[in-house]
Every structure is written in structure tokens, then in C-alpha cells.
Amino acid sequence: MAAIRKCTEETGRCPSLGELTRNARVSRRDVQKLFGNYGMAVRACGMEPAKDSPTKVEDLFADWAGVVRKLGKLPTIFDYERESVYSSKPLVSRCKGWRLVPEAMLAYAEREKLESEWADVLELVRESQVRGTGLVGKPADGVRGTGKILRDRPTYGPPMMDAGLAYGPANELGVVFLFGMMARQLGFVVMRIQTAFPDCEAMRKIDDQIWQKVRIEFEYESRNFLRHAHPPSGCDLIVCWIHNWHECPVEVVALSEVATGLR
Numbered sequence: 001m002a003a004i005r006k007c008t009e010e011t012g013r014c015p016s017l018g019e020l021t022r023n024a025r026v027s028r029r030d031v032q033k034l035f036g037n038y039g040m041a042v043r044a045c046g047m048e049p050a051k052d053s054p055t056k057v058e059d060l061f062a063d064w065a066g067v068v069r070k071l072g073k074l075p076t077i078f079d080y081e082r083e084s085v086y087s088s089k090p091l092v093s094r095c096k097g098w099r100l101v102p103e104a105m106l107a108y109a110e111r112e113k114l115e116s117e118w119a120d121v122l123e124l125v126r127e128s129q130v131r132g133t134g135l136v137g138k139p140a141d142g143v144r145g146t147g148k149i150l151r152d153r154p155t156y157g158p159p160m161m162d163a164g165l166a167y168g169p170a171n172e173l174g175v176v177f178l179f180g181m182m183a184r185q186l187g188f189v190v191m192r193i194q195t196a197f198p199d200c201e202a203m204r205k206i207d208d209q210i211w212q213k214v215r216i217e218f219e220y221e222s223r224n225f226l227r228h229a230h231p232p233s234g235c236d237l238i239v240c241w242i243h244n245w246h247e248c249p250v251e252v253v254a255l256s257e258v259a260t261g262l263r
Contacts, residue, residue: 004045014047018059018086028084055090061108064091064101065121074102074128102128168256169241172220178255179218179239186258188214198235221245222252 003024007015010023017038020026028038035041042049067075067083077088077098088098095104102125109115109122169175176193183190187205191213194200200216215235219225222238223245232249243254 001041001045004042004047008045008047014042014049018055018063028086029082055086057094057108058112060086060090060094061105061114064105065109065118068121068124069118072124074124168259169220172218172224175218175220175239175241175255178241178259182255182259186253197230200239204237222248222254225250 003026004015004020007020007023011019015023017028017031020031020038021028031038031041035044039049063084063086064075064080067080070083071079075083077092080088080091091101092098095101106122106125109118115122164181165174165178169178176199179186179188180190183202189203189211190200191203192201198215198217200218202214202216203211204214205211214237216237216239217225217230217235219228219238219240221242221244222240224240225232225238225248226245235250238248238250238252240252240254241256243252243257245252
């Protein structure tokens with residue numbers, strides 16, 4: 001409280017948390033431990049905290065780069081919350097996500113010609129980009145995050161498998177989705193999907209120079225083709241998950257049998 005009052009006298013106004021931590025031997029963790037947050041600390045001194053104003057980019061960069069230099073690595077959001085005088089919110093808001101912070105900080109440093117002052121920090125960012133660790137703008141799988149967090153449901157960590165479908169399909173729609181993921185690896189290019197029989201028209205690779213049009217019907221089990229009373233002459237191929245109609249007169253591609261051999 002004495003530090004806040006002294007900083008107020010020096011600045012002529014209620015100081016920000018960043019100003020306080022720079023000018024006094026007080027850390028953000030001290031404030032949180034004793035008061036819960038900075039606003040409550042200021043009110044305990046008989047003042048009202050200044051209305052929030054955007055933190056300057058140069059202040060955010062200097063603080064973030066200082067944390068990187070101290071840790072010798074790009075910080076996780078938890079590292080930053082522990083070491084910074086700020087919360088992670090200003091950076092996340094400005095950079096549209098924590099994963100994009102290093103890329104944005106690098107661009108700022110290059111634009112403001114800060115390479116010589118922060119050469120070690122910028123080198124860590126560039127090395128991370130080359131390694132494709134996912135800490136910078138282009139994540140390891142080459143796909144940026146999309147959308148915003150829905151606060152009414154839980155979140156999960158990244159998938160541990162290199163696929164867009166976590167588990168094997170449990171119905172015909174799952175078979176359609178999985179075939180769409182695997183089509184190019186299986187030698188198909190889909191032309192049309194429809195609700196009428198047959199479900200799909202696609203081009204099938206015969207060899208490097210020849211492709212041919214085929215008619216495809218999707219089923220969860222190949223025997224469902226028989227149950228649905230489809231005419232075998234109406235399609236060229238059944239794509240299913242489980243092949244349990246071994247006397248089937250139509251060629252069958254069982255995705256459960258080929259998926260294990262493909263990434």
C-alpha cells in the first residue's frame with residue numbers, strides 16, 4: 001500500500017499495475033496474494049483504480065520478451081502468467097490467441113527495428129518457427145485454430161492421432177465422413193454425393209494415366225446393401241466399415257481393413 005501511494009505521488013495519478021511493478025519492489029504475485037487483484041489493492045489505499053485503457057504494444061513486447069529471455073524459451077501461457085507483470089489477456093486479445101503471440105511479437109520487433117536489442121529472443125522465435133513446434137502462427141499440423149471457445153462445455157487437449165476422425169464410424173454417415181478423409185489415398189476423387197441411390201459418383205484411378213467413373217453406395221455393413229434391397233446392377237462399388245456379406249456380387253471396400261495401413 002505504501003508503494004502504491006508513493007507511485008501515485010510520483011505520477012500524479014493512480015498508477016497502473018505495470019507502473020507499480022516497474023517502479024517499486026512489488027510483484028504481481030504479491031498483489032494477488034495479499035489483495036486478490038490490483039483493483040482491490042488500490043481501493044484499500046482509499047482510491048479508485050483508473051479506468052482500463054489498452055496496454056501499449058511496446059510495453060507488452062518488452063514484458064513478453066523479458067520473460068522469454070529470463071526463461072530461455074518461448075513461454076506457455078502459464079509461464080507468462082507466473083513471470084509477467086501483466087495477465088495474458090492483453091496479448092491474447094491483440095494477437096487473436098496465445099499460439100499467435102510469438103509471430104506477432106517477431107513482426108513487431110522487425111517493424112520497429114529491435115533486432116539488435118532482442119536478438120536472442122527473436123532467434124528463439126525463429127528457431128521455433130523452423131521446428132514447427134506449434135508455438136507460433138503455423139501449428140505443427142499446419143492448421144490454425146478456428147472459432148472461439150464455447151464457455152458452456154468442457155475443453156480437451158489436442159488429439160494424439162494423425163486423423164480427423166478420432167474413432168471408427170458407428171453408422172453410415174461415419175463411413176461417408178471417413179471415406180471423404182481417405183478418398184485421395186485410396187485413389188478416388190469424389191464428383192457428387194446425393195441422397196438417391198447410388199450415394200456417390202467418383203473418379204477412380206486405374207493407373208497413372210487412366211481414371212474411370214464409378215458409382216458408390218455407402219453402408220455401415222456390406223450386408224445392409226441386401227437389407228435395403230438395392231439392385232447390384234445399380235452401383236459398381238460398396239464402401240463400408242464392416243464387410244460381412246462375403247457372397248456379395250459387387251466389389252467391396254471395407255474401410256476398417258484398409259484404414260490401418262494408411263496415415
